[in-house]
Structures are given as structure tokens and as C-alpha cells.
Amino acid sequence: MSHPQPRQGANELQVHSPPPSYHTAPSTLDLLHAEETTPPMPHPATRFRARADTPHYDEPECINSWTAFTDKGCTADASAFRNYEARLFGRLEGGAWRDMCRRTPAIVHGEKFPGAMRCADRGEEGIWGAWDLEDETCA
Template identity: 35%
Template sequence: MSVFPISSCNNPLDPDVRDRTRKEWDVERRHHQEEVLKRIDIEHRWRVEDDERIHRREQWMRETEEHQRNVKEAIRHETQEKGARRAQWAIEVKEHERDMREAIRRENQEKEARRAQWAREVEQHNRDIEERQRREEEERQRLNMFWTDPESHTCTSYGTREYTARLLNVPANYNRRIEACMATPIQVHGVEYKPKRCEDHGPNNVIGHWEVNQNEPDCASYWSWYKDNGCVSPGSGQRRIEHYLENLPQGSDWREFCATTPANFRGMHFVGAQFCYQWNFSTYGHWVFDDESCK
């Protein structure tokens, strides 16, 4: 058995050691108390923060509930207003429909009344015209008006020639010479024609003008020399065709004949050229038409 000597600096019974130990304990106790106080302070702050969070949460919940109530109230109020506006609108629509039906009914009645009045006026007008024509015809027959000095003139358009004649047996005091002229027919090539227009130069000098478009072969021009000028331009979808105008009557209007001489080509029919021009005293017609091969 070994015995170790106890040093005076470590001897717990030594007053100095006990004082030092007590001081160390005091320091440790103060540190512990400080830690405890800090922990208590922290716990207090936590509780305060928790209380504040709980308070804010409760406040938020109250505000949320209040907001939801306000939203529900606003929706309810808006729904009521919409319902009221919809009901008012439905009433206005029905009133408008009634007004429109009534307006249409009145308008139709007025139209029918105007149509009936117009029909009566037309019928009366036609009766008046027929009666006047009957009286005038009777008067013309009684006066035995007839045409004299018929004369043919130049061709005016394709297959058409102008004729004139003078109306005889027109009394000097007869004041409807133009009407008599327009109503008195003349025979040309075995067919009766009434004048297209009349000129009143005084008694026994009333001139009638006719445009006869039958049995006038000298006025029948025709197209020859067909020429395909190709597409108007690449991708245009249109083609150009030219014709030369033959048998143009001497002294006639080449533009009129070019525009009225019919043409047939590529399965198409035209009453005349679309464009006309002259070159070297010759007349040419020009057509432009759609063509898929030019696209």
C-alpha cells in the first residue's frame, strides 16, 4: 500500500483552497445565473413574440373573415343589382319589341296604302295614255299623215344603218307634230319601224330618223387576222388577243364599229372589242381575259 502526501495547494481542507474553490464556484454560479437570466429573457422574448404572432394571426383571421364577409356582401349586392338591371333590361327589350312591331305594322300599312294609291295612279295614267293615243291615232288617220322621201344614210354601228323620211299631211296648226312623228311607222325591207327620234322644222317639214338593224349586209363588219399576244405579264393570270376589223363601211365611225362588232374565240363570245385603236389606217380590236396558263 502506497501513501501519497497531500499538497497544501490541493488540500480541500486548506482554507486558501476552500476560498479559491468558493470563488470559482461563485464565478461559475454567476455565469450560471447570467445564463439562466439570458435564457429567461430569451424565453420571455419568445413568449412575447409568440403572443404577438398569435395576436397578429388572430387579427389576420378577423380581417380575413371581415374581408370575406365584405366580399360576400359585395357579391350579393352586385348580384341583386345585376338581377335588377337584367329585369329592367328585359322590360325594356319587350317594350322595344312591342314598339318595333307596332312601327313595322304602321309602316306596312302605309306601304300598302301607298302601293294601292300608286297602282290606282298607274292604272289611271295608263288609261289616260291609251285614251290620248287612241284619240291621236284617230286624228292621224283622219288627217292621213304618211312618210315621203325615205332616204338611207351611212352605217351607224355593226349591222345598222340610219334612215330618214319627211312626214306629210301635217296641218300648220297641229301642235303635236313630234308625237305624230314618233307614232307613225314606216316600212323598211318589208318590216315596220317607228322613228328613234324626230326633228320638227315646221309644218310639212317634220323629219323622222330610224336605225335599222336588219337586212343591212353592207354594214356588217367582221374580225379577221387572229393574233395571240401572250400573257399580259408573268403571273398576271391574263392573256391578250388582237383582231383586225374587216369590211369597215366608208365614212363610218371606226370606234363605234370596233365596239359593236361581235367576236367569238376560245369558246367565248364578246359583243365588241374591249379596246380599239388604229394603225396605218387599219382598225384593231384588243381583248384581255383570264387565263389559268398565265399564272
């Protein structure tokens, strides 16, 4: 099977159709939830002049995650809420820890959250998130 070739004298920026084996890159939402995010490279015979690097979202240092959730007990007497905490790991430098804490999803005892309800920087202990879940045993 022959692959398309650039025209003689073509502008350096001109790009021809990729071979059928080349797949388009996934959307941003797909990248966030995909196991593999890098599309296969085009066949060298196509002589692409343009190039784009795909970030590696699946690298551990690019993914924020929570440690195991710790039950800290009832928030107060007769509050009907139980407090859970977890430490946040990931790329937290540059002062963005609060945003990352509020935007890193969590599932606490089967309940989904878009991020922590409260966040705290505990210095050497790291960044911690807290969640309050309804609990009738705390009422």
C-alpha cells in the same frame, strides 16, 4: 284567185290589202340575224301606190367582221390574262370606227363578247380590236 283592186276614184295614197302570198317585213332584230331579209314583192295586180325600199343587210360591205384572232401572249408576267387581237373589216368610214369596233360581236376561244375591249386605228394596217382572256398559264 283575184287580188283586191283599188276603188275607182280612190285617193292616190290609199293602199289595199296585199295578196296572201305577201309576207310582212321582219323586225330589225330579225334582219340582223336572218339569212334572207327581203320579203317577196306584192303581186302587180294589187297596184300599190306606196313603196318602200328594203336595205340589203346581207351585202358584204354592210357587215362588220373580225379576222382570225391572233394570240399575242400574256399581257404581263403573272397577270393571269392572255391578249388576243383581230383586225376589223366593214363600213368604217366617217370616223365611226371606234363605235363599230366596240359593237361588233366576237367569240374568242369560245367566250362571247359584244365588241372589242380595246380598239386602235393603226393607219394603213386598219382598225384592230383587242381582248384579254383569263389564262392560268399566264399566272
